[in-house]
Amino acid sequence: MTERVRDLDETALLARIFPLLPPGAATLVGPGDDAAVVAAPDGRYVVSTDVLVEDRHFRRRWSTGYDVGVRAAAQNLADIAAMGGRPTALVVGLGLPGDLEVSWVEGFARGLADACTRAGAAVVGGDLSGADTVLVSVAVHGDLGGAAPVLRSGARPGDVVAHAGVRGRSAAGLALLSAGAASPDDGAPSAHGPLAPYVAGFLRPEPPLDGGPAAAAAGATAMLDVSDGLLRDAGRIARASGVVVDLEEATLATSVSDLAPAARALGETASAALAWVLSGGEDHGLLATFPPGATLPAGFTRLGSVRAGDGSPRVTVDGRAPSAGPGWDHFRG
Incomplete structure (x- = not known):
């Protein structure tokens, strides 16, 4: 018989x-x-x-407990890296329906643990509650190692805009799953099919965590975690810094090419792949600006430059307003 959360008390489940x-x-x-x-x-x-x-953020018919554990860790660990720090500890709150399998919760803990172990962080506590659906709340702490934090507000005209991590894979994976063009099995750790990178990228994102401290050491003037899409998050740097962030479409060609198999599987063209790159969220890459002439850390690719804001901080693509949508909004979807 399948063991459910309601079959255990809180002490037994924590054990x-x-x-x-x-x-x-x-x-x-x-x-x-x-x-x-x-x-x-x-x-x-x-x-x-x-x-x-x-x-809202995951579906159990697509995501195992392990997947959700990895995702919960990844998006929090990336926030620490985006400040130039290294994560040290997580506290996790779980709301769980009584009919949820205990094995799902154990899988969640394993996914959380694996992602944290790779980052050198610990899970040091949390809380459990009953709920109608699964709810995960994570608070993460990190250490700056004596360095100043890298804020969103430090970008200056003339800076180079650069990015570390994948671009658009999570959005492509979501599109494939939503259309039924791929299954969660296509993104399993043992899967090696042509759609595996996209489905896995959506289910279990892998932020470039070492890139945060490396960018800080290289003199990054501004940085953030790209969680809601390249355009939306670049706009956050633009507004915080009072500048124009100008992305160059040619620099995104490699990412568009990387997404071509997913676009073909959906009968889409390169324009769909470009939209995933510009507007797709939850890859949890790092977007940063660096002083002119700075040597970009390993893993960072130049995407554009910073111009004076002229009273209208914004993001442009090749100097023009972008044609793609602005990215993910938590209250509008």
Whole structure:
């Protein structure tokens, strides 16, 4: 008989989860007390939080518990990297329906643990609650290692715009799954078919976490995690810095080519692939600006430049207003 969440009390369910979680080098007191204690050698903490809601950010018919655990970790870890820091500790709140399989929750913990272990971070505590659907809330802490944080507001005219990570793969994977042109099995870790990179990119994004501290060390003037689409997030740098971020379409050609198999599977043209690159969210790459002449860190590719805002901070593509949509909005979809 399948074991369900309602078959266990909170203590028993936590006893299934805790042994699966990584302890982390910075953890002084881990799960089991009223609060965790985590070392802060820099004297400061970088802190962020994100929420994932079932059927809003993931669907159980597509995503295993493991997938959701990886995704929950990835989007939070990327926020720390985008400040130039390294993640140290996560606290996770879970709302769980009573009929949810315990194995799904254990898979979630394993996915969370694997993503955190790769980043050198720990899961140090959290909370459980009953809910009508699965709800995941994560708070993440990070360490700047003595460096100044890289903000969105530091871009200056003449800076180079660069990006690390994949562009558009998550959006392509979502489009394939939504159209029934691919199945979750196409994105399984053992899958090697032509659509595997896109489905896996949507189910289990892999942010370039080392790129954040590397960009900070290279003198990045502004940076953020591209979670809601290249255009929307570049616009956030533009507004915070009071500048124009001008992307060059030619620099996106490699990403458009990378997405061609997904576009063909859907009967779409390169214009659809370009839209995924410009407007697709949840790849969790890093968009940064660097001073003129700076050597870009490994993994970063130049995408354009920064111009004076002229009283109208905005994003342009080849100097013109972009034709693609603005990207993901949490209240408009």
